[in-house]
Amino acid sequence: MPTTNRQWKLANRPTGLITPDVLQLSETPIPAISDGQALARVKYLSIDPTMRIWMADVPQYMPPVQIGEVMRAFGLAEIVESRHPDYKKNDKVSGLTGLQEYVVISGDEKRAFQKVPSIPFLSDVNFLNLLGINGLTAYFGLLEVGKPQAGETLVVSAAAGATGSIVGQLGKIHGCRVVGIAGSDEKCRWIKDDLGFDAAVNYKSSDWKEQLAAATPKGVDLNFENVGGPVMQAVLDRMNLHGRVVVCGLISGYTKQDPGMASFAQVIIKRLRVEGFLILDYASRFLDAGQKLGMWKMTGKLKTRETVVKGIEKAPDAINMLFQGDNIGKLVVEL
Numbered sequence: 535m536p537t538t539n540r541q542w543k544l545a546n547r548p549t550g551l552i553t554p555d556v557l558q559l560s561e562t563p564i565p566a567i568s569d570g571q572a573l574a575r576v577k578y579l580s581i582d583p584t585m586r587i588w589m590a591d592v593p594q595y596m597p598p599v600q601i602g603e604v605m606r607a608f609g610l611a612e613i614v615e616s617r618h619p620d621y622k623k624n625d626k627v628s629g630l631t632g633l634q635e636y637v638v639i640s641g642d643e644k645r646a647f648q649k650v651p652s653i654p655f656l657s658d659v660n661f662l663n664l665l666g667i668n669g670l671t672a673y674f675g676l677l678e679v680g681k682p683q684a685g686e687t688l689v690v691s692a693a694a695g696a697t698g699s700i701v702g703q704l705g706k707i708h709g710c711r712v713v714g715i716a717g718s719d720e721k722c723r724w725i726k727d728d729l730g731f732d733a734a735v736n737y738k739s740s741d742w743k744e745q746l747a748a749a750t751p752k753g754v755d756l757n758f759e760n761v762g763g764p765v766m767q768a769v770l771d772r773m774n775l776h777g778r779v780v781v782c783g784l785i786s787g788y789t790k791q792d793p794g795m796a797s798f799a800q801v802i803i804k805r806l807r808v809e810g811f812l813i814l815d816y817a818s819r820f821l822d823a824g825q826k827l828g829m830w831k832m833t834g835k836l837k838t839r840e841t842v843v844k845g846i847e848k849a850p851d852a853i854n855m856l857f858q859g860d861n862i863g864k865l866v867v868e869l
C-alpha cells in the first residue's frame with residue numbers, strides 16, 4: 535500500500551481562473567488511524583463551481599478555505615482500513631473528502647460522510663451527480679423553489695452541465711416546455727436529442743438571442759438560473775408577468791471582479807419573484823429525494839453523463855474547465 539498522501543493545498547487566493555500559484559501539490563505520510571477512525575482512498579473527486587468561491591475570501595455560506603489548508607472538495611472514497619464500527623474495508627462513502635488521495639474519517643464526522651450502497655443501475659459517479667449535490671440541487675431548486683406547472687416554459691442555463699441537465703429533464707417530467715442554454719452545438723444536440731429538451735440555444739452563436747426568442751414564443755414562465763451575466767439578462771428580457779426566477783448559481787461572475795447585472799432591474803419591472811436557495815437547507819429530505827431521483831434513473835426518465843479527468847495532478851486544470859465550458863454533464867477527477 536502507498537505510504538504518501540498527495541494533497542492540493544490552497545497557497546494563494548485566485549483573482550481570476552486558477553493559476554499555477556493558487557494550489558500547491560504536497561506529499562504527506564498517510565496518517566495511522568486510531569480507534570474510532572477509518573482510512574479511505576479517494577476514487578473520484580467532484581469538481582464543483584463552488585470550489586472557486588471557497589477559495590475566495592468573500593462572504594459566503596461556508597467559511598472560506600484558509601491558506602495552507604487542504605482544498606475543500608466533495609468526493610467518493612473506498613475504505614481501505616477501519617477501526618470504526620460503522621465502516622468496513624471496501625465500503626464506499628461520499629462526502630467532503632478534500633482534494634487529496636486519502637482521507638481519515640473519524641466517528642464525529644459520521645454525518646459528513648454517507649455510505650454509498652451498491653445499486654446495479656447506479657455508477658459510483660452517480661452518487662456525486664444524480665444522488666449528490668447536483669441531483670439534489672436540481673430537485674429542490676426546481677420542484678420546491680420553482681414549482682413548475684405543466685404547460686409552462688422553463689429556461690435553464692448551463693443546461694448541459696451537471697445540475698442544468700437534470701433540471702431540464704425534471705422539467706420535462708413535470709410537463710414543461712424546456713429550453714436549455716449551453717455553450718456548444720454538441721452540448722445543444724445532447725440536451726435536445728438525448729435528454730428530450732424541446733429546444734436548445736447555443737449562447738456562443740451570433741444570433742443566439744433571436745434563437746432564444748424563437749424557442750420561447752410564449753415568453754418564459756420559469757427561469758432556473760445557473761449562469762448570470764449576459765445569459766441571464768437575455769432570459770430576464772423574455773420573462774412573462776409574474777414569472778419566477780430560481781437563482782441557483784451565477785457562474786459567469788465567479789472568476790470576475792465585477793460580474794455586472796444591469797438587467798436585474800427586470801425583476802422590479804416584471805414583478806418577478808426571485809428566490810435564492812441553498813441545497814444545505816434541505817438536508818433532512820435528501821433521502822426521499824434520492825429515492826425519487828434513483829427511480830427516475832432506473833425507469834430511464836433521467837439520464838446522466840460524466841466528463842472524467844484522470845489523475846489528481848490535473849485537479850486545478852479541471853476546476854478551470856468548469857469556467858471554460860469544457861465539461862458535459864458531471865465533471866470529476868478519477869484517482
Ligand SMILES: NC(=O)c1ccc[n+]([C@@H]2O[C@H](COP(=O)([O-])OP(=O)(O)OC[C@H]3O[C@@H](n4cnc5c(N)ncnc54)[C@H](OP(=O)(O)O)[C@@H]3O)[C@@H](O)[C@H]2O)c1
Binds near residue numbers: 721763785858
Ligand atoms: N444553490 C446551490 O445550492 C447550488 C448547488 C450546486 C450548484 N450550484 C450552481 O449551479 C451552477 C451549475 O453548477 P454545476 O456544478 O452543475 O456545474 P456545470 O454546469 O456542470 O459546469 C459549469 C458550466 O457553466 C457554464 N459556464 C461557465 N462559465 C460560463 C459563462 N461565463 N457563461 C455561460 N455559461 C458558463 C459552462 O457550460 P457552457 O459550455 O454551457 O458555457 C460549464 O460547463 C453553478 O452556478 C453552481 O454554482 C448551486
